[in-house]
Amino acid sequence: MPVRLKHAxxxxxxxxxxxxxxxxxxxxxxxxxxVQAARGEVDAVEAACRANGWESSRIRASADPRRTIAALExxxxxxxxxxxxxxxxxxxxxSLLATLLEGRSIPFTGSGPKTLWNALHKPLARTTLxxxxxxxxxxxxxxxxxxxxxxxxxxxxxxRWIVKPSREDASHGIAIESVVSGERALRAxxxxxxxxxxxxxxxxxxxxxxxxxxxxxxEASGPRVLPLAEIDFTKFPAGAPKLVTFASKWIEGSAxxxxxxxxxxxxxxxxxxxxxxxxxxxAWRALKLRGYGRVxxxxxxxxxxxxxxxxxxxxxxxxxxxxxxxxxxxxxxxSLITRIIEIALGxxxxxxxxxxxx
Numbered sequence: 001m002p003v004r005l006k007h008a009x010x011x012x013x014x015x016x017x018x019x020x021x022x023x024x025x026x027x028x029x030x031x032x033x034x035v036q037a038a039r040g041e042v043d044a045v046e047a048a049c050r051a052n053g054w055e056s057s058r059i060r061a062s063a064d065p066r067r068t069i070a071a072l073e074x075x076x077x078x079x080x081x082x083x084x085x086x087x088x089x090x091x092x093x094x095s096l097l098a099t100l101l102e103g104r105s106i107p108f109t110g111s112g113p114k115t116l117w118n119a120l121h122k123p124l125a126r127t128t129l130x131x132x133x134x135x136x137x138x139x140x141x142x143x144x145x146x147x148x149x150x151x152x153x154x155x156x157x158x159x160r161w162i163v164k165p166s167r168e169d170a171s172h173g174i175a176i177e178s179v180v181s182g183e184r185a186l187r188a189x190x191x192x193x194x195x196x197x198x199x200x201x202x203x204x205x206x207x208x209x210x211x212x213x214x215x216x217x218x219e220a221s222g223p224r225v226l227p228l229a230e231i232d233f234t235k236f237p238a239g240a241p242k243l244v245t246f247a248s249k250w251i252e253g254s255a256x257x258x259x260x261x262x263x264x265x266x267x268x269x270x271x272x273x274x275x276x277x278x279x280x281x282x283a284w285r286a287l288k289l290r291g292y293g294r295v296x297x298x299x300x301x302x303x304x305x306x307x308x309x310x311x312x313x314x315x316x317x318x319x320x321x322x323x324x325x326x327x328x329x330x331x332x333x334x335s336l337i338t339r340i341i342e343i344a345l346g347x348x349x350x351x352x353x354x355x356x357x358x
Contacts, residue, residue, distance in 0.1 A: 012054045015077030018042050018084050019061045025089030026198040033250045034170040040317045041083050048337035061097055063088045079344055080108040091120055107348035109340050110291045111312035119287055119312045121167050122202050132286035134279055135306045139204035145191035160206040163189040165197040171246045173197055179206050179241035207306050209299035214280035215325035217292045218343045223284045225277045226325035228265035235259045262321055279305040291343050
């Protein structure tokens with residue numbers, strides 16, 4: 001059973017920064033389900049603050065920085081828990097909020113603005129990971145559905161590819177239909193992504209192997225890998241390509257949701273767990289994550305991992321993968337929130353100039 005860890009933090013004023021978004025700026029109607037689910041994170045952090053005897057206040061993020069600054073000044077927080085994944089439906093503004101907090105020297109949880117920006121923009125993340133020696137699937141970007149296809153496609157025209165928005169998270173735009181084979185199907189799916197989400201389409205090799213979620217938290221000695229989780233596809237719809245779709249994550253009761261439970265990782269071949277852990281740590285360091293994060297990856301046909309997504313500030317709610325992984329490590333949810341806040345405050349104290357300095 002998880003044990004509650006003692007903490008030495010004094011009474012704090014915790015500002016919980018989130019948005020009041022109802023849906024994405026561009027996308028499908030059902031995308032609103034994931035956007036609104038972020039409110040559960042706010043409730044979970046508030047509950048942890050109450051359990052620790054801290055004051056908490058909700059701070060609404062605005063696309064107008066002046067309004068956000070005014071809300072911050074009114075709340076006067078000692079630390080901000082940054083939970084705003086988008087502002088007015090635009091995920092790119094998450095990193096700008098972190099820039100605002102940094103610029104005003106307000107301690108905040110999670111990763112910094114550059115990390116948030118690079119991780120959201122998947123082509124940038126892929127380049128950074130590849131240069132750091134972290135394995136990723138073959139892939140390319142299409143800004144127009146009828147643009148010339150690169151050599152990577154021509155080398156394997158019969159391969160299966162997955163097409164997704166290039167700067168969304170939470171599996172927006174990902175469905176069973178995202179996995180395609182052949183030029184006609186690939187271009188059709190790219191056209192859907194480009195038209196629906198108003199951004200280029202990222203095309204990646206569809207890695208057929210087992211899928212793992214690797215949650216990590218930052219400690220004084222560096223990032224700690226929590227017990228591995230795996231997606232169990234045994235009850236996924238027959239004949240469909242096995243992947244975690246938007247419906248898998250957000251449409252409870254759907255066949256895809258029932259067919260993709262996250263479970264404790266099953267037995268791995270010799271050396272594979274070490275490779276997975278090393279890939280996750282390599283991704284953390286390459287993108288300079290802070291506080292907490294999750295790296296998703298699949299095993300290629302040769303048994304080595306390929307990173308398919310890096311989540312700097314993943315869902316922190318009670319039933320999310322990070323909290324479940326922490327519980328398997330003996331860390332309850334309140335202690336997890338405390339650790340994330342401790343790291344944020346510690347980082348700020350290390351950066352703060354000595355008293356009396358200019």
